[in-house]
Amino acid sequence: MDRIPILKMGSALLVTIQVDMQDRLAMALEEDLTTRIAQTGARGVLIDISSLEIVDSFIGRMLDSIAAVSRLLDARTVVVGMRPAVAITLVELGLTLTGVATALDVERGMALLGERIAGAEGFDAGDIL
Amino acid sequence: MPVTSSDTMEIRTSDDIVRVRQKVRDLAVGIGLGLVDQTKIVTAASEIARNTLDYGGGGTARVEVIEEGFRRGVRVTFEDEGPGIADVTRAMQDGFTTGGGLGLGLSGAKRLSNEFSIQSAVGVGTRIMIARWKSG
């Protein structure tokens, strides 16, 4: 089965979701991310969903639980690039993903991760990312 | 109500959910639904398709373009021969779930559709219809 690639950048993991995800692919991603965070000691996870045309409750739940699991493993999660139509639909669906941090694009997402990690550690963001 | 196009698709695996989404998207684009309306009906279809698979043990989705007077819409009818829903009213409430999900499937799909109907009988199965019209 196909898997979504996870890239490592500094102490952050970067995932770009580019396909209309089938449920098993989403579950595999959650598992893979958990393993990689533990293996690499990553402090941040950035998930770029700018290519996704829909996020239903299943994908929404996956994002929520990735954020929750990462938190337990001491990593912050930022979801970036959600499209307006997707955001409106998710809200209408009743999902607001309150546990997930968001940013407009990858650049801002990385900056946000940098701040959060630095904030938690008392480092300068530049040292980490 | 005239139906100008109709396709019936099997829902047996989670790949089929993706196929239903794509089909609904194609028809929604075809009748000129706006991007937000497309996204809403595709998402609603995805929710119900997953319900059909997870709770109904699989079934079918009939994806149609419908016409009424001057307006056109996309309608998707899901049917399964699963265990059925004992208390439909309760199942329609936010947060109701038997499957460990968030329980937003039915109520959320209803909010995302212009039309929604559900018939279910215990031991017989469930039929859910959702539709979204192109406004103007």
Place this chain on the structure above:
Amino acid sequence: MASPDQARFAALLAADRDRILAAWIGALKAAGTVGQGRITAMEMETQAREMLGHLVAAIGEAGFDAKAPAYGRLRDGLAEISRTRAMQGFSPSETAAFVFSLKRPLHEAIARAEGLDPAAAAEIGVEASVLVDQFGLLTVEAYQKRREEVIIRQQREIAELSTPVVKLWDGVLALPLIGTLDSERTQVVMENLLQSIVDHSAEIAIIDITGVPTVDTLVAQHLLKTVAAARLMGADCIISGIRPQIAQTMVHLGVELNVVSKATLADAFAVALRRIGRTVVPARPAASAQG
């Protein structure tokens, strides 16, 4: 299929066409729909001649079955004429009169018709009346549809015009809302704002409702949804200009706007600037800059 009587009648009509047309045009002129700068007698006559031609051909082919394909050209032609009438400023009854004025000339033609037995003539008379009525309704419907299209287009234009998203600073947008917010308009507002957030790559959007007279539960919910959707995209919203009465109503309605809210647009802008790491300082007086 046309019955033999109907086919004979169609042939009679074809032969009698000029007289029917003259009577029809006479009726139209008497009704006062010609002239007044909207349509010339010539145009009216051309339209009437063309429609009569379609009608006679269709009766010959399909009898009085208005739904038959043979009537397609007549239907399309009448619909087009009605749409044009709607644009030219005709009233619905004036538009319908175009078709209804044909009723009497048709009946006169039936009365004149030779070679039809009285029973068949009576039957044809009734059917012709029903047919004219159906096409009369069709013209009204087409007229109405055109009007509705105009209204919908205007509503959309108003909605777009009345919800300008303005850029206050790099990364800071404002949406000054004016007038009553209904569900449809709020949807347009929401989509515009969210798209602008993407286009301008804006981190902060200020929704100013100083110009909104009332906020009911539904509107409040829409505002909250907009804020939630913007957050999902990675932008923050600030609501400004909630009037005292509105604040009170909202509390009484039990609506909790659980978002950052500022009294004025200026206050909200100050917050936005702070968030993006900017401050406003007094400019140095020119004199001290030189000395």
